Amino acid sequence: MPRDVFTPDGARAVTAVAPAKINLHLGVGDARPDGYHDLLTVYRAVDMWERVTVSFVGDGGGASGAAGRGGASGAGARGAGPDDDEITVTGPGAPQVPTDRTNLAARAVDLLREEAGSDARIAIRIHKGVPVAGGMAGGSADAAAALVATDRLLGLGLGRAALEERAARLGSDVPFCVRGGTALGTGRGEELATLLHARAEQHVVVALADDGLSTPRVFAELDRLRAERVEPEGAARAGAARSLPRAGGVEPLVEALAGDDPAAVAALLANDLEPAALSLRPALRKTLRTGQEAGALHGMVSGSGPTCLFFCSDRDHAIAVAAEISESGVAREVRVTRGPVGGAHIVSDDPSGGAGTGVDPTGK
Numbered sequence: 239m240p241r242d243v244f245t246p247d248g249a250r251a252v253t254a255v256a257p258a259k260i261n262l263h264l265g266v267g268d269a270r271p272d273g274y275h276d277l278l279t280v281y282r283a284v285d286m287w288e289r290v291t292v293s294f295v296g297d298g299g300g301a302s303g304a305a306g307r308g309g310a311s312g313a314g315a316r317g318a319g320p321d322d323d324e325i326t327v328t329g330p331g332a333p334q335v336p337t338d339r340t341n342l343a344a345r346a347v348d349l350l351r352e353e354a355g356s357d358a359r360i361a362i363r364i365h366k367g368v369p370v371a372g373g374m375a376g377g378s379a380d381a382a383a384a385l386v387a388t389d390r391l392l393g394l395g396l397g398r399a400a401l402e403e404r405a406a407r408l409g410s411d412v413p414f415c416v417r418g419g420t421a422l423g424t425g426r427g428e429e430l431a432t433l434l435h436a437r438a439e440q441h442v443v444v445a446l447a448d449d450g451l452s453t454p455r456v457f458a459e460l461d462r463l464r465a466e467r468v469e470p471e472g473a474a475r476a477g478a479a480r481s482l483p484r485a486g487g488v489e490p491l492v493e494a495l496a497g498d499d500p501a502a503v504a505a506l507l508a509n510d511l512e513p514a515a516l517s518l519r520p521a522l523r524k525t526l527r528t529g530q531e532a533g534a535l536h537g538m539v540s541g542s543g544p545t546c547l548f549f550c551s552d553r554d555h556a557i558a559v560a561a562e563i564s565e566s567g568v569a570r571e572v573r574v575t576r577g578p579v580g581g582a583h584i585v586s587d588d589p590s591g592g593a594g595t596g597v598d599p600t601g602k
C-alpha cells in the first residue's frame with residue numbers, strides 16, 4: 239500500500255481502505271412505505287479493497303474549523319466550501335463513477351465536515367478495487383473509507399459506533415463496509431450484529447460482468463416478479479403461477495459458519511435478489527452454469543448483481559474454477575478472493591513521515 243502521507247504541495251493526507259461485501263444469505267421482505275425493503279442478510283467482507291485519500295486542498299486547510307488537531311501546518315485554505323473540493327477516481331470502472339457531490343465518498347466528507355463545523359477544502363482521491371455497480375458495495379466501501387479517513391483528517395475522533403451511525407445515513411451497505419468481518423444485517427441492512435465465531439476462511443471466485451446493474455432497479459424487478467407470482471423466465475402456465483421462493487431463516491447457515499466445512503456452508507447460501515438479476519440480465523444464467531460445470535460448490539449472483547460468485551473448498555480449488563470460467567469467456571474478468579477480512583481502516587497517516595499504522599488489513 240503506498241504511503242502517500244503528504245500531497246505534492248505538502249498538505250497532510252490520510253488514506254483509508256474499505257472492503258467489498260458479499261451476502262452469504264440475502265432474504266428480502268416486501269417493499270416498505272419508505273421504498274426500502276426489510277432485509278435479513280449475512281454479510282461477509284472479502285479481500286477486495288477501495289482506497290480513499292483525503293487531504294486539505296492548498297497549503298493545509300486543516301487549520302480551518304474543527305480540523306486543528308489533525309491538520310497540517312500552514313495558514314490553510316479557508317472558506318472555499320465543498321464545491322471546490324477536487325474528486326479524482328482511478329482504477330477499473332473509474333469513468334462510470336461520478337466526480338460531483340453525489341459521489342458517496344464526497345457525501346461522507348460533507349457529512350463529517352459539517353459535523354466538525356469546518357469549511358476546509360478537502361481533496362478526495364478514490365482508487366477503485368471493487369467493481370462499479372457490481373453488487374459488491376463498491377460505492378459503499380468508498381463512503382466507509384472516506385468516513386474513517388475524514389474523521390482522522392478533521393480530528394473528530396468519532397468511535398466506530400458513531401461512524402457506523404453516520405454510515406447508515408449514506409447507504410444501507412455502508413455500515414457493514416465500516417465494520418467488516420461477518421455480520422448479520424437487519425432493518426434495511428444497516429443494523430448489524432457481528433458473527434464472531436464465523437472466522438473460518440472461505441475462498442470465492444468472482445466473475446465480473448460487462449455492465450453494471452442498478453440496485454433500485456433490481457429491487458423493483460423483484461417486486462414486479464413477486465406481484466406477478468411467476469418465475470422470471472415466464473415459464474408458468476396460466477393458472478399455474480408459482481410464487482418466487484423466499485430465503486428462509488439464517489440459523490442453519492450461522493451454525494455452519496461456526497464450523498470448518500465449506501461444502502456445508504455452500505449448501506445454505508441464498509439470495510432472494512437472484513431471480514430479479516437474472517430476469518434483467520438472462521446471460522448470467524450461462525455464467526452460473528459455467529461455474530457449476532467447473533466444479534464450484536455453489537454459484538450465485540452477488541447481492542443485486544451482475545457479479546457472480548462461486549464458492550470453493552480451498553484456494554487451489556478456487557484457482558482451478560477461476561481458470562475454467564476465465565477460459566470459457568463468459569465473464570469480463572475473473573478474480574479469486576477470500577473472506578472474512580476486517581473493515582474500513584487507516585493505512586496511511588503519519589505527519590512525521592514515518593511508517594503507517596501497521597493495521598493488519600485482514601483484521602485478524
Ligand SMILES: C[C@](O)(CO)[C@H](O)COP(=O)(O)OP(=O)(O)OC[C@H]1O[C@@H](n2ccc(N)nc2=O)[C@H](O)[C@@H]1O
Nearest residue numbers: 273274275277409410411412426427453454457541542
Ligand atoms: C443489495 C444490497 O447490496 C445487499 O446488501 C443492499 O441492499 C443495497 O444497499 P445500498 O446499495 O447501500 O442501497 P441504498 O443506497 O441504501 O439504497 C439504494 C436503493 O436500493 C433499494 N433498497 C436498498 C436497500 C434495501 N434494504 N431495500 C431497498 O429497496 C431502494 O430502492 C434504495 O433507494
Ligand SMILES: Nc1ncnc2c1ncn2[C@@H]1O[C@H](COP(=O)(O)OP(=O)(O)OP(=O)(O)O)[C@@H](O)[C@H]1O
Nearest residue numbers: 341342370371372373374375376377378380411453
Ligand atoms: N464512490 C462511488 N463509487 C462508485 N459508484 C458510485 C460512487 N458514488 C456514487 N456512485 C454511483 O452509485 C452507483 C452504484 O455503484 P456501486 O459500485 O456502489 O454499486 P454496487 O456495488 O452494485 O452497490 P451495492 O452492492 O451496495 O448495491 C453507480 O452507478 C455510481 O454511479
